[in-house]
Amino acid sequence: MRPETPTPKDGAAWITGASSGIGKATALRLAGEGWTVFASARSGDKLIDVAREADGLDGEILPMPADVTSQDDVRAAVDRIESNHGGIALAILNAGTFTMDSVNQFDADSFKRQIDVNYLGVINCLQPLLPHLLQRRRGHIAIMASVAGYSGLPLSMGYCATKAALINLSESLFLECRPYNVKVQVINPGFVRTELTDRNRFPMPFLMELDAAADALVAGLKRPRFEIAFPRFFAFMLKRLRAMPYWLYFALVARATGVNKRAKRRER
Ligand SMILES: NC(=O)c1ccc[n+]([C@@H]2O[C@H](COP(=O)([O-])OP(=O)(O)OC[C@H]3O[C@@H](n4cnc5c(N)ncnc54)[C@H](OP(=O)(O)O)[C@@H]3O)[C@@H](O)[C@H]2O)c1
Numbered sequence: 001m002r003p004e005t006p007t008p009k010d011g012a013a014w015i016t017g018a019s020s021g022i023g024k025a026t027a028l029r030l031a032g033e034g035w036t037v038f039a040s041a042r043s044g045d046k047l048i049d050v051a052r053e054a055d056g057l058d059g060e061i062l063p064m065p066a067d068v069t070s071q072d073d074v075r076a077a078v079d080r081i082e083s084n085h086g087g088i089a090l091a092i093l094n095a096g097t098f099t100m101d102s103v104n105q106f107d108a109d110s111f112k113r114q115i116d117v118n119y120l121g122v123i124n125c126l127q128p129l130l131p132h133l134l135q136r137r138r139g140h141i142a143i144m145a146s147v148a149g150y151s152g153l154p155l156s157m158g159y160c161a162t163k164a165a166l167i168n169l170s171e172s173l174f175l176e177c178r179p180y181n182v183k184v185q186v187i188n189p190g191f192v193r194t195e196l197t198d199r200n201r202f203p204m205p206f207l208m209e210l211d212a213a214a215d216a217l218v219a220g221l222k223r224p225r226f227e228i229a230f231p232r233f234f235a236f237m238l239k240r241l242r243a244m245p246y247w248l249y250f251a252l253v254a255r256a257t258g259v260n261k262r263a264k265r266r267e268r
Contacts, residue, residue, distance in 0.1 A: 002224055003183035006089035006140050008034040008059060014081055014088050015039055016068055016125060017095030018061075019046035021194030022144070025214035026092060031059040033218070038064040038081045038088075041095065068095045068121030078128040087132055090221070093122045094144040094187075098196050101157045104266065111158040118162035122169070133182045140183040142221060142228070143170045147188045147235050151242045151249065154259040155202060163188075174226055185220070186227050189213055190234040202257065206234040 013030050017023035019041035027037045031054040039047050039061050047063035054061040066077040081088050097117045099110045122143055133139030148156055149163030170186035177184045191197055191204035192213040208216075208231055220228030229235035241249055254260050 001178060001181075003140075003178055003181045004138065005183060005222055005224075006138060008036070008089075010138060011087045011089030012036045012038055012081055012085040013090040013092065014064070014077075014129075015092040015094055016066070016121070017041055017144070019043045019050060021196060021210065022189070022192055022213055022217065023092070023094040024050050025210050026094070026217055027061050028054060028057070029214050029218045030090075031057045031061050034058040035090070036085050037061045038077070040064045040066040040068075040077055042067045068093075068124055069116045071124050071127070074124045075128045078125070078132070082132055087136065088129060088139065090140045090142070091125065091129055092142045092144070092187075092221075093125050095121050096144060096162075096196070098156070098159050100155050100200070100202075101159070102155050111161075114158040114162050118159070119165045119169075122166060126173075130177075134177070134180045137181045139181075140185075140221070141173065141177070142185045142187055143173075144187045144189075145170065147190050147229065147238050149188065150238050153253065154257050170226075184226070187217060187220070188227060188229040188235060189217075190231050190238075205256075206231050 013035045015023050015027050015037060018027045018039035027039050027050060030037050036059055039050055041047055042065065044063060044065040047065060051061040051063050064077050064081065066073040068074055078088070095117060097114060099114060101107065101110055143166055145166040146163040148160045149167045153160050167186055167188070170184060174184040191207045193207055193209055197204060213230060216230035217228060241252060
């Protein structure tokens with residue numbers, strides 16, 4: 001049994017984290033394909049600008065400000081979209097944040113913040129959303145995780161853990177939603193040039209431009225495959241690493257990330 005992929009005639013698309021980066025680029029792509037896209041984020045002013053950028057496209061972007069850490073905000077957003085445009089046919093739960101964590105500056109608040117936005121933010125969205133899709137026996141949920149969720153990496157302990165949790169959650173959802181004709185996918189990008197990665201001070205191999213990332217994401221949404229991973233070669237390599245024995249995994253990742261050299265530099 002393979003759930004159908006909804007199209008713009010089945011209802012609206014809802015994207016969280018659509019005020020910038022991957023979410024914004026995806027919203028514009030989908031509006032270009034005729035979708036009515038409800039765009040959520042905390043910055044209402046930025047969402048208005050995104051909506052303006054969609055002027056002249058086949059579809060439209062409608063700002064729907066909401067903080068994914070607030071259950072009330074998210075429920076209100078889902079209720080408003082559900083009473084419009086035939087409900088939500090496609091939900092891309094993309095809002096996320098990244099903070100560099102390290103053993104030298106270990107900060108529980110940073111972990112809590114990333115769990116609140118990246119993981120619990122998705123859970124907050126799913127609670128009001130799922131009953132509508134299950135009841136209609138139609139819909140599509142795509143959850144933004146990351147290749148950083150495949151296995152533990154240095155300097156991103158909090159982030160990797162949230163993305164690993166999202167991959168695991170998506171696997172469970174896939175199995176439970178399939179009998180209801182609700183399609184579930186997980187999105188695992190490598191590095192994409194956005195405001196989130198502009199702050200990084202470590203090497204970002206296979207860094208992808210935003211347009212290419214949005215193209216890969218939107219193409220993946222139309223495919224039946226559970227995972228949308230890009231760039232493909234980078235994701236493939238990281239998956240091979242994950243399957244290796246730990247001694248080899250640690251040796252290769254330490255070398256690639258320079259984590260040992262970094263620790264030695266700090267000691268000097
Ligand atoms: N860029 C990459 O290399 C990369 C790789 C793998 C996965 N990802 C994932 O892709 C997603 C988008 O990241 P990006 O690179 O496009 O970063 P970005 O440009 O910083 O976008 C993040 C988006 O999330 C929104 N957001 C943050 N906190 C929120 C909250 N509490 N409630 C609602 N919206 C919130 C932001 O809007 P406001 O600040 O206005 O709320 C913004 O629209 C994230 O989940 C990220 O982990 C990115």
